[in-house]
Amino acid sequence: MNAFVAILRRDLLLAMRRKSEMLTALFFFMIVVSLFPLGIGPETALLRRIAPGVLWVAALLAAMLSLNRLFAADHQDGTLEQMALSPTPLALLVSGKVLAHWLTAGLPLVLLAPVLGLQFDLSSRALGILMLSLLLGTPLLSLIGAIGAALTLGVRGGGVLLSLLVLPLYIPALIFGAGAVEADMAGLGAGGHLSLLGALLALGLFFAPWATTAALRIALE
Amino acid sequence: MSQPLINWFKFASPASFYPLAGKLWPWFAALATAFAAAGLWISFFVAPTDFQQGEGYRIIFIHVPASWMSMFIYCVMAFWSAIGIGFNTRLSGMMSSALAPTGALFAFLSLWTGALWGKPMWGAWWVWDARLTSELILLFLYLGYIALTAAIDDPRRADKAGAIVSLVGVINVPIIYFSVKWWNTLHQGASVSMTKAPTMAATMLWGMLLMALAFWMYSIAVALYRVRAIILERERHATWVAELPEMQR
Numbered sequence: 248m249n250a251f252v253a254i255l256r257r258d259l260l261l262a263m264r265r266k267s268e269m270l271t272a273l274f275f276f277m278i279v280v281s282l283f284p285l286g287i288g289p290e291t292a293l294l295r296r297i298a299p300g301v302l303w304v305a306a307l308l309a310a311m312l313s314l315n316r317l318f319a320a321d322h323q324d325g326t327l328e329q330m331a332l333s334p335t336p337l338a339l340l341v342s343g344k345v346l347a348h349w350l351t352a353g354l355p356l357v358l359l360a361p362v363l364g365l366q367f368d369l370s371s372r373a374l375g376i377l378m379l380s381l382l383l384g385t386p387l388l389s390l391i392g393a394i395g396a397a398l399t400l401g402v403r404g405g406g407v408l409l410s411l412l413v414l415p416l417y418i419p420a421l422i423f424g425a426g427a428v429e430a431d432m433a434g435l436g437a438g439g440h441l442s443l444l445g446a447l448l449a450l451g452l453f454f455a456p457w458a459t460t461a462a463l464r465i466a467l468e
Numbered sequence: 469m470s471q472p473l474i475n476w477f478k479f480a481s482p483a484s485f486y487p488l489a490g491k492l493w494p495w496f497a498a499l500a501t502a503f504a505a506a507g508l509w510i511s512f513f514v515a516p517t518d519f520q521q522g523e524g525y526r527i528i529f530i531h532v533p534a535s536w537m538s539m540f541i542y543c544v545m546a547f548w549s550a551i552g553i554g555f556n557t558r559l560s561g562m563m564s565s566a567l568a569p570t571g572a573l574f575a576f577l578s579l580w581t582g583a584l585w586g587k588p589m590w591g592a593w594w595v596w597d598a599r600l601t602s603e604l605i606l607l608f609l610y611l612g613y614i615a616l617t618a619a620i621d622d623p624r625r626a627d628k629a630g631a632i633v634s635l636v637g638v639i640n641v642p643i644i645y646f647s648v649k650w651w652n653t654l655h656q657g658a659s660v661s662m663t664k665a666p667t668m669a670a671t672m673l674w675g676m677l678l679m680a681l682a683f684w685m686y687s688i689a690v691a692l693y694r695v696r697a698i699i700l701e702r703e704r705h706a707t708w709v710a711e712l713p714e715m716q717r
Contacts, residue, residue: 398629402619411615415608416640419647465628
């Protein structure tokens with residue numbers, strides 16, 4: 248467990264030293280969300296309808312943007328090999344890295360989303376559900392993304408390839424995440440969607456570190 | 469210990485599988501041609517015109533088998549990937565990558581013929597139905613697999629990375645299908661139900677089954693032919709390849 252905390256602290260420290268990368272993804276999120284009203288028009292009723300989907304798609308893309316740096320630097324300077332050789336299970340270390348990625352790339356999106364939701368005239372109740380769905384969904388994005396990041400490690404054209412691999416797998420998270428807010432706004436209650444999202448998160452927590460580890464071992468061969 | 473009738477592991481070696489595949493594929497190709505001829509004859513000349521859909525319904529004789537094959541081939545790919553990871557056999561990865569283009573082809577064919585069928589029947593080339601959407605995502609999964617394996621130069625590494633992608637994908641396919649299905653019911657989008665099975669005339673069913681068999685045989689023949697090419701490409705430095713009669717020319 249010590250190693251888990253150590254990796255987490257190290258990755259958070261590294262992210263803090265390179266704030267610009269984190270902030271770029273956040274600004275990307277803000278800009279993409281702000282582009283939609285400009286493209287569609289300022290009609291409040293329409294904006295309120297598309298808000299959950301727009302915010303979720305933007306969060307998805309922003310979370311994907313930062314996946315590249317998840318393992319790349321460690322792979323380049325050989326840290327990753329040392330991790331693979333260490334007596335601590337690699338899956339545990341990978342979980343620490345994924346948690347650090349979520350704290351630096353996912354959590355800020357969750358905190359920023361209600362502010363952007365105000366631009367779309369969402370009610371405070373809908374904003375709460377949106378935050379809750381993002382809180383459950385963004386860790387899932389980090390977990391699935393880690394598999395893709397590990398598979399495309401050191402591969403030609405990794406960035407575009409990563410999106411091709413990861414985005415189809417993000418679809419269930421998008422559907423249930425945006426669906427939770429929409430269902431609540433339609434008066435159907437968001438409980439079902441949020442439970443499913445939680446179930447997916449539990450599945451991801453169990454399987455994703457394992458698959459990521461297998462992919463990393465292939466990349467290190 | 470009783471000796472098994474056939475030593476399956478013998479054929480896990482490319483050197484012994486190559487001649488076997490060479491012997492088998494013409495048979496499967498011939499069967500595919502025979503089944504396709506019979507199936508097309510039934511679907512065009514024997515099957516009656518549909519009361520509601522007219523002649524346009526005949527596209528299902530291509531469409532339905534193509535959709536079946538696209539899903540089935542993905543499962544077969546995942547099966548070979550699991551074998552490849554479990555037993556560390558070289559041939560399994562080659563088999564997966566030989567199947568991928570055929571699977572992608574069938575997924576595309578199914579979407580294409582579906583659009584051609586949808587236009588006269590529903591009045592739209594595309595509706596966001598659960599089946600259509602998940603077929604589209606299946607095509608994306610195939611393309612992701614092909615793109616990843618093509619981007620990695622070392623074939624062994626490409627096989628293993630591809631194996632992980634197809635296994636992750638095969639877990640996700642049902643999740644994606646149900647999520648799209650529930651998304652669709654929430655939105656009440658297309659008011660088209662494809663789930664209620666129409667009572668089909670026996671001849672129509674026969675035509676469809678024959679076409680499915682034809683596609684099945686075609687897939688096997690093409691996969692075997694392609695795996696032979698992959699074996700030759702990867703093992704070109706091996707002595708047994710140099711000693712092949714087709715290499716002597």
